[in-house]
Amino acid sequence: xxxxxxxxxxxxxxxxSVLREVGMRCTAARIAVIQSLDxxxxxxxxxxxxxxxxxxxxxxSTIYRSLTELNEAGLVVRLDLGDAxxxxxxxPPENDGASEHPHFMCVDCGKVVCMSGFDVELKGRSRKAxxxxxxxxxxxxxxCHDCAT
Amino acid sequence: xxxxxxxxxxxxxxxxSVLREVGMRCTAARIAVIQSLDxxxxxxxxxxxxxxxxxxxxxxSTIYRSLTELNEAGLVVRLDLGDAxxxxxxxPPENDGASEHPHFMCVDCGKVVCMSGFDVELKGRSRKAxxxxxxxxxxxxxxCHDCAT
DNA sequence: TCTTAATTGCAACTTAGTTGCAAACACAGA
DNA sequence: TCTGTGTTTGCAACTAAGTTGCAATTAAGA
Numbered sequence: 459x460x461x462x463x464x465x466x467x468x469x470x471x472x473x474x475s476v477l478r479e480v481g482m483r484c485t486a487a488r489i490a491v492i493q494s495l496d497x498x499x500x501x502x503x504x505x506x507x508x509x510x511x512x513x514x515x516x517x518x519s520t521i522y523r524s525l526t527e528l529n530e531a532g533l534v535v536r537l538d539l540g541d542a543x544x545x546x547x548x549x550p551p552e553n554d555g556a557s558e559h560p561h562f563m564c565v566d567c568g569k570v571v572c573m574s575g576f577d578v579e580l581k582g583r584s585r586k587a588x589x590x591x592x593x594x595x596x597x598x599x600x601x602c603h604d605c606a607t
Numbered sequence: 608x609x610x611x612x613x614x615x616x617x618x619x620x621x622x623x624s625v626l627r628e629v630g631m632r633c634t635a636a637r638i639a640v641i642q643s644l645d646x647x648x649x650x651x652x653x654x655x656x657x658x659x660x661x662x663x664x665x666x667x668s669t670i671y672r673s674l675t676e677l678n679e680a681g682l683v684v685r686l687d688l689g690d691a692x693x694x695x696x697x698x699p700p701e702n703d704g705a706s707e708h709p710h711f712m713c714v715d716c717g718k719v720v721c722m723s724g725f726d727v728e729l730k731g732r733s734r735k736a737x738x739x740x741x742x743x744x745x746x747x748x749x750x751c752h753d754c755a756t
Numbered sequence: 757t758c759t760t761a762a763t764t765g766c767a768a769c770t771t772a773g774t775t776g777c778a779a780a781c782a783c784a785g786a
Numbered sequence: 787t788c789t790g791t792g793t794t795t796g797c798a799a800c801t802a803a804g805t806t807g808c809a810a811t812t813a814a815g816a
Contacts, residue, residue, distance in 0.1 A: 483782055485794065505772070517796045522773065524794095560729070562739045571739040579728040580709070580747065590711045590720040591751035598729065602740035632762065632813055654803070666765045671804065673763095 468496040468548075480531040487516050491524045492533070492548060500571060501537050501545035501561070537561060537595075547572075564602035573598070617645040617697075629680040636665050640673045641682070641697065649719040650686050650694035650710075686710065694719065709744075713751035722747070 473492045474484045482488065494510050495502055502510075504525055508518045525546050528534040537545045559574040578596045580589060622641045623633045631637065643659050644651055651659075653674055657667045674695050677683040686694045708723040727745045729738060 483793065485782075487795070508772095515796095518772090519774075519797080520795055527794095562742075564740055573729070573739065575732050575736040576738070577730045577732060579730060580722075581726045581728060583724050583726060587724040589725070590722065591713055592749045592755050593711075593747050594749040595747070597746040597748070598727075598742050598744070599746070600741045600743040606741050634763065634813075636764070657803095664765095667803090668766080668805075669764055 468493055476533060480533060482527065482531055487511075487520045488524050488528065490514065490516060491521060491528065495534060495546060495548040501547035503545050507546065560596040560598055562598045562600065562602070564600065564605055571602070617642055625682060629682060631676065631680055636660075636669045637673050637677065639663065639665060640670060640677065644683060644695060644697040649721075650696035652694050656695065709747055711747045711749065711751070713749065713754055720751070 470489065470493075473489045473496075476492065477484045477488055490511050491507060494507055498506075504522060507525065508521050511521055512518060525534065525536075529536050529546065532549070534546050534548055537547055559572055560576055560578050562571045562573050564571075578593075580593065582588070619638065619642075622638045622645075625641065626633045626637055639660050640656060643656055647655075653671060656674065657670050660670055661667060674683065674685075678685050678695065681698070683695050683697055686696055708721050709725055709727055711720045711722050713719075727742075729742065731737070
């Protein structure tokens with residue numbers, strides 16, 4: 459499990475141990491991807507990760523592959539935040555599955571915020587309204603405070 | 608305003624009058640796009656519209672342009688349903704702006720359902736939790752009843 | 757019917773992401 | 787610490803989705 463709490467606090471050693479725990483080799487590319495995701499406050503697009511790591515000499519195909527592998531290993535969730543771009547987010551320590559909190563995305567500036575600390579409740583307006591399935595992920599779109607003013 | 612209710616019931620004449628109302632020329636391509644969206648029960652991806660109309664000889668660039676123009680004219684909404692693909696939905700008669708209801712998308716089969724009749728409530732777990740902005744659109748993802756069983 | 761601006765089809769282009777493969781590397785075992 | 791082996795990487799070429807410029811065509815008002 460990933461030690462420590464706040465984003466941007468993941469050390470080289472803890473990144474390595476995270477990889478070893480899931481049986482993946484510790485390579486520079488994977489560690490860079492993990493640290494890049496960790497340093498970001500919000501979920502990152504694959505393109506964003508590529509941009510941030512290409513300048514250090516990593517190849518885009520390596521980064522795409524790393525993201526996919528980390529996702530398959532359960533270290534990273536792939537979010538679909540509704541702007542026609544996938545995003546990746548490093549899973550927090552205690553989390554063992556999908557990202558549990560809702561996400562908010564500003565339709566003006568594109569900023570994505572994790573709404574940890576919020577629960578979502580869906581209320582049918584009539585008695586007979588029935589949810590179409592089992593809810594697993596919620597995305598709220600709208601105008602963030604900065605853009606709304 | 609678009610007359611008549613159920614999907615798949617939009618006649619050639621009503622498609623034409625819808626276009627004239629917003630000051631657009633009535634062309635075969637636009638009518639085909641409107642009828643294609645109308646015939647679908649769920650929002651369509653641009654690729655889906657292209658596939659369904661290419662076989663009738665329409666060019667993909669024409670279809671993309673038509674979708675964009677119809678969206679700008681307010682006849683069609685562009686939805687971002689979180690599967691990294693944009694979708695287009697013909698606006699119902701009474702609707703004059705954005706799609707107001709939440710949408711549900713099944714992560715297994717990709718089915719999209721309009722959750723008309725549902726309200727969404729966001730509850731902060733603590734007193735000081737503050738929503739990051741003004742909510743305008745909600746997407747719920749999960750497993751639909753068919754796939755969950 | 758004629759005129760003209762709007763629209764279309766084509767082809768070339770852009771961008772995001774994927775794939776095959778040889779070279780480089782991590783790491784378990786000696 | 788060194789070595790062998792299977793994993794991972796970088797490269798380059800490729801695919802798919804969507805966009806753009808432009809000449810030819812067409813809708814619709816005069």
